[in-house]
Amino acid sequence: MTLYTALLKDSRKKVNLKTYLTKHKDEPIICPVCEVDIRVDAEQSLVKSAYFRHPSNSICPTIKKNRVDYSNSLSSQIDRENGEKIIEYVKNHSFDIFNKCTTLADGLSVSEFRELIKIANDKKLWYQQGLTSLYIPYVLLTFKDKFKESEGGKTRNDDFYFVLEPSVQTLEQLWGKSTKIKQNIWKIYLSEGKDLQDYTIQEDLISPEWFSNTQSYINKLLEV
Numbered sequence: 001m002t003l004y005t006a007l008l009k010d011s012r013k014k015v016n017l018k019t020y021l022t023k024h025k026d027e028p029i030i031c032p033v034c035e036v037d038i039r040v041d042a043e044q045s046l047v048k049s050a051y052f053r054h055p056s057n058s059i060c061p062t063i064k065k066n067r068v069d070y071s072n073s074l075s076s077q078i079d080r081e082n083g084e085k086i087i088e089y090v091k092n093h094s095f096d097i098f099n100k101c102t103t104l105a106d107g108l109s110v111s112e113f114r115e116l117i118k119i120a121n122d123k124k125l126w127y128q129q130g131l132t133s134l135y136i137p138y139v140l141l142t143f144k145d146k147f148k149e150s151e152g153g154k155t156r157n158d159d160f161y162f163v164l165e166p167s168v169q170t171l172e173q174l175w176g177k178s179t180k181i182k183q184n185i186w187k188i189y190l191s192e193g194k195d196l197q198d199y200t201i202q203e204d205l206i207s208p209e210w211f212s213n214t215q216s217y218i219n220k221l222l223e224v
């Protein structure tokens with residue numbers, strides 16, 4: 001898993017590798033997820049294509065070995081009463097949760113969604129202390145190692161996976177009291193073709209990327 005998207009350190013503008021090399025070469029850049037200084041590597045190599053490289057001691061989850069499997073990093077703090085409420089919520093809002101997941105995971109299939117719910121159920125996610133309905137779709141998406149292009153619908157054009165910020169090592173830290181934890185989830189593509197996406201964890205439905213042309217069409221149509 002290789003990083004092909006960076007932020008310009010000064011303006012925090014998102015740039016892909018090609019734009020960086022052609023328009024911003026030598027400007028300082030940081031990783032969009034962990035925010036440490038990164039640099040271009042393998043630029044001169046004929047064998048390997050160039051990418052943005054982290055320092056060697058990096059804990060950034062964009063590097064595969066650092067990715068936390070949150071389904072195995074649940075807190076031992078459980079809340080049975082809240083868990084029962086969450087289970088009722090999941091039963092009554094399955095399609096809402098599916099829709100929310102689909103807006104982030106392009107081409108999410110129902111079998112992929114069932115698999116995510118199954119993992120959550122096997123691991124007893126519902127009983128995690130402090131869990132609220134807001135977090136359910138986002139957490140589910142982190143339970144899959146890789147959403148493969150070949151297994152998704154036609155709006156999926158690449159393999160991708162989701163990460164939370166590097167300091168979240170067990171899930172309850174995400175909704176815990178620390179105000180330093182970013183309420184974000186990042187979608188990382190496995191090839192250079194598409195930019196890393198970040199999403200704020202929020203109640204509202206987010207327009208998926210494949211809808212953006214239709215959104216522009218509607219905006220234009222309704223212009224007065």
Ligand SMILES: [Zn+2]
Nearest residue numbers: 031033034060
């Ligand atoms: Zn990073």
